[in-house]
Amino acid sequence: MQTPDNKYEVVIIGGGPIGIACALQAEKKGLSYVILEKGCLVNSLYHYPTNMTFFSTSEKLELDNIPFISNNPKPGKREALEYYRRIATNNKVNIHLFEKVTAVETKAEQIHLVKTTKAEYTANNVIVATGFYDIPNYLKVPGEDLPKVSHYYDDPHYYATQKTVVVGASNSAVDAALEIYRKGGEVTMIVRKPEIGERVKYWVRPDVINRIEEGSIKAYFNSTLKEIKENEVILNTPEGEEILPNDFVLLLTGYRPNFGFLQDIGIKLSDDGRKIPEYDEETMETNIPGIYLAGVICGGVETHKWFIENSRVHASLIMEHISSCKTVKHS
Structure with missing residues (x-):
């Protein structure tokens, strides 16, 4: 849902499959949210090679139990683009495309200011689901x-x-x-x-x-x-x-997450060379209250650890925690 004053309970940074999964879960929990994506819808996937075939079968790429019907045992890029596009449009996901987040500042407990190339947003909670494909090694x-x-x-x-x-x-x-x-x-x-x-x-x-x-x-x-x-x-x-x-x-020597962006937010990274961000595995909340991680970015430089199929669960873990904290606060 769109809010007139750019104040949301949840701001999701990144409009890939996991960002969309977070939006669907936010909608289920009745939380106001917006996705901010610096490029097109599922931007990283759009820039994958034309003939790319996924390692995963289609059912492992599904979001929110919405069937992904593929003509092949392993779906290709075009089928995936069609699938995630239909999810976003059919569910009227509130997403702002071609709007890059430039900074996230914590102003007070559970009050975060999210600045972009087009506007500023205030959020109680921020989810970073930015993937890793934008910065080559x-x-x-x-x-x-x-x-x-x-x-x-x-x-x-x-x-x-x-x-x-x-x-x-x-x-x-x-x-x-x-x-x-x-x-x-x-x-x-x-x-x-x-x-x-x-x-x-x-x-x-x-x-x-x-x-x-x-x-x-x-x-x-x-x-x-x-x-x-x-x-x-x-x-x-x-x-x-x-x-x-x-x-x-x-x-083609691989890619890495934007660690500088995480550090600018204040998220701690491991100093063992793997640069794994600090977060609670049960809630996905980082060392900063109200700021969460979702998807491949959780693995630091080990970008092979998290995929769509095993990080879809992050969305429900995060929204369950946000909604439970909201219930406690209002009780």
């Missing part, structure tokens, strides 16, 4: 800022007939390598470990291993990228330095 090698370099991959057609280096061995890197190869690209993978990642989708991993073994895709294991130049790349390999002719470089 930079390699900090010379030439990383060249126009031919990207930390994101969309469609293989762009790389047809071109010499493309793919750095990484996770799902995104493997998907890109296979798709570009099948569209006529000349693909070389640079992998810092001795093999393709164990967490790669089980039906894809044998495919890329076989393509490497037969020589369709060239792979350098235990290797790193040393420098990117206009028409070539320089590698560090176990056999020494190697120079490869090159047209494009895809640095």
Whole structure:
């Protein structure tokens, strides 16, 4: 529900699947809320590769027991966009798109000021459900800022007939390598470990291993990228330095949450290198009363720990806690 004075019981930062799940639960509890999303609806999902297939089956991506019917055993990006869009529109979810949150300030107990590029909001409770896809893990090698370099991959057609280096061995890197190869690209993978990642989708991993073994895709294991130049790349390999002719470089080395944003709010992060935010696992409330976390951001740099399927429950945990605190306060 929209409020005339921009005062809400709950402000949700992030309009992805988990942010939408929080909104649905807020509605059930009769709490006034708004979602603030810096991009389009389910912005991170929208920017995933065109041909991406989820690891999860469709029922594990469902919100609030609303059926997700897919034509395939594993749904793709387009089906997911359609599903979450219909949930948002059919339930008239109160969401402000293309409105970036710039600051969250705690003014008093349970009174938070949320500033955006368009307005200011007052909230008793704030949920941070911002995911992790917006900030790449930079390699900090010379030439990383060249126009031919990207930390994101969309469609293989762009790389047809071109010499493309793919750095990484996770799902995104493997998907890109296979798709570009099948569209006529000349693909070389640079992998810092001795093999393709164990967490790669089980039906894809044998495919890329076989393509490497037969020589369709060239792979350098235990290797790193040393420098990117206009028409070539320089590698560090176990056999020494190697120079490869090159047209494009895809640095698909993962992404990380906006830890600076969390710290600016006042949320504590672990100092063991994992940067896991401090929160109560039973309520999802952080060290700041009335500020909660939901979704993949709970895992710090371990972005493989939380997915839609195992973090959907965060929404109900949070709203149950908020509504119980509200009941106690008014009793």
